[in-house]
Amino acid sequence: MIYLDSAATTFQKPPAVAAAMGRALDTMSSPGRGGHPAAMLAADTAFACRSELAELFGLKNPENVVFTLNATHALNLAIKTLVPLGGRAVISGYEHNAVTRPLRALEAQISVAESPLFSAADAVRAFAENITPETHAVICTHVSNVFGFILPVEEIAALCRRRGVPLVIDASQAAGVLPLDIGALGAAFAAMPGHKGLYGPQGTGVLLCGEGGPPVRTLLEGGTGSVSLQQEMPEFLPDRLEAGTHNMPGIAGLLEGIRYVREQGMEAICRRERELTLLLAEGLRTVSGLRVHALPGLRQQTGVLSVVPEKGDVERLGQQLAERGIAVRTGLHCAPLAHRSAGTLETGTVRLSVSAFNTRREIYETLAVFQELMA
């Protein structure tokens, strides 16, 4: 199989990930649940993982790194902390349902900072126009999960700091690929999955809480292994948001995934993914009957590429690719807003997304299959 669906989940992982997960099953219980070696080894592993993440994303304090089930869980925590029922939020035109559905559940008044695909300047302008003194939070994806469009989060963060509005960054597609310094940006929260660009296993996610932020609202209450006589959840992180037993095999795997990213270097991973995607985009442009959503030179884009067949259905094309051993994602990718912004809501797209493990040879083989299918 040629796996080009890494924007959903990176399928190939560094071998150390599975090995660490197996070791965790054999040797670890849960952090904060005892003083015996199995609990303390779990605690050491969890702390090492928090520390790596804090260092990678510009947080001074590993306690501000919260383990979640996935990025959606992390986004729910951030959004439901900042936006009250019926509150106001400004979001980009490229947000995932993981952002828009929690806002809908809060009956929030949502202002969409609409901007054309791949235009960073227009995105900043749109946020500037939409943020008002009544805005409770700005929520912005760093990279569109459909088009790989890199949103200008540095400029948007500066705008939020000037206007005094808390910023939530959805780093689902950026974590492990693009640099992100939460401390420097002054963001209130950043949410990310462990199972994409950080090469951890499914069932892992992270909420990074900015220093000195507001008390985070809990979604779950329960045991934390701390202040057990108190019936309210602890005020302090990460315990406040980590009720129940930790996913230690997941966290141990995530730690190895993060170590892989740091060994390879995010810049090198990003360069490689962009090279492969550029090769793919340029090749697909030569295929007749295919609309490719990319600027020349892949400006303002990561390793995520969407294409639309001018005739026929994206689902059918995806199925044909799957039958030839190429795994892609088709449809709306849980992000109808992004499709509305890019004008692909009616058709959906075929999304091809690479990881550090793809090769040029796989890209050439994929291009040959597209040529055959579209002929």
Place this chain on the structure above:
Amino acid sequence: MEHYLILARSITYAQRMQRALERSGIRCQIFRASRDLTDLGCAYVLRLTVEDLPEALKIIHQRGLGPVQIFLYQRGVYREVTP
């Protein structure tokens, strides 16, 4: 043997203090806090030698990790002390 215990509200907080101290060359171990040391329920403690406490407290305060509760073990019992 006499020693000090520094009470930590959680395992993560205890680890953060431990790493900060270890980076400055102060060795300490993390244990579960005995029930009589805290009226809030489960917690962890860092065990330190008597000699290391002054420097440890300096580091803890420099890193913004304080204030902390400290207990001295002497003649078979723990008692809270103010540094």
